[in-house]
Amino acid sequence: MAINRKGADIFFKHLFRVMSLTSVLALASILIFVFIQGAGPFIFSTASGIRIVPERMREITVNGNVYRNHTTFIDIPPESDRILVSFSNPGISGSLEIAVNNAEKDPEKKLTFSKNENGEITYPRAYTYTISYPGDLPGVTSKIHILLPEKPGNFFYFITGLEWRPTYNKVYGILPMILGTIMVSFGAILLGLPLAILSGVFLAEFIPLKTASLIRSGIELLAGIPSVVYGFFGLMVIVPWVKNTFHAPSGNGLLAAAMVLGVMILPTIITITEASLRAFPDSIREASLSLGASKMQTAWAVALPHAKSGVIAAVILGISRAVGETMAVILVAGNSPQLIRGLTDSIRTLTATIALEMGYAEGRHNEMLFSIGVVLFVLILALNSLILRYTRSDREEAKAPLTVKRKTEEK
DSSP: HHHHHHHHHHEEEEHHHHHHHHHHHHHHHHHHHHHHHHHHHSOSSOOOOEEEEEESSSEEEEETEEEEOOSOOOOTTTTTTTTEEEETTTTTEOOOEEETTOOOOOOTTTTTEEEEESSSEEEEEEEEEEEEOOSSTTTTTEEEEEEEEOOOOOOHHHHOOOOETTTTEEEEHHHHHHHHHHHHHHHHHHHHHHHHHHHHHHHHTTTHHHHHHHHHHHHHHHHSSSSSHHHIIIIIIIIIHHHHHHOOOOOOOOHHHHHHHHHHHHHHHHHHHHHHHSSSSSHHHHHOOOTTTTTHHHIIIHHHHHHHHHHHHHHHHHHHHHHHOOOOHHHHBBBBOSOOSSSSSBBOHHHHHHHHTTTTTHHHHHHHHHHHHHHHHHHHHHHHHHHHHHHHHHHHHHHHHHHHHHHHHHO
């Protein structure tokens, strides 16, 4: 039996080590992948040269190379200064001769169409030319898309830019979304934190244990409600209230999003605050009461400072929840990437941008969404680090008088 128990201990010890190592490696791999994807748009171009994509073309010839029923990219060598294209479809054929000015930086002037038979040239978005021809059937057109390579982006403009137009103009500035994320999170903490701490103190210090357990069960139930339900509640209740109270054109905006997030972070902060206060030794609480302090004085001047580390942890989790929330914010925030000038202005957060645009993003647009994810990760890390640093400095200041007194006594 002893041998079996020893073998089982060794087996589980190695099993736990392997599982821990696997979890760490998996997390590290995800972080490395996201950081590489996020850094790519500022280091690499989207392609080495011009690319052509045929649409509804039976046969197309590009610089002497024949492609049949081709639907993917046709790469043109970067040093090419001329592109010759010809195609043939049932009932129609045509040819293109395109001069390429590799020294030109303006994408609208980079190509010159010296020969174009029966084609309609459009510029539907930056770095893209589309030439349309009549198709096999009425109302159906055959197209040739010419995609110019996008140069590496400017990270400084990405962080400080005020415009986000990723589809047509290929402009990627996320400062309004960074400020929107910070402001809606700060608003949620400003509205929810005092109520959460007061509720935690009330549950831990002022009501019987059985009643507190019953209320705690209801609070924990709130933590399990899906965020989309909170968002729907905000859309049906809070948004109309904001619109009618402030006489705003729309109730979707900063205030509505902050109120919804303020409600969502309550269960986390209340639960952790109450648990930290209940871990406070009863002997110290009774000593405070025996010295003549009231229950209120004991809770605020003795118990709550002792539970400060737990409250700080609750605040960090609350901020992380507010910054990372997506679905509820999408429903009530308005989702306009603009600078905020009032409480009722429409707002868009970083997480909302990723969720709204990941489904149709492609190319550089898709890469920039990964970059937003990296910025979001760094933002959460920075906020948490500031809180922890403040807590550490405050703790050192509290210990300083004791250290000076101890050195004085030793002398």
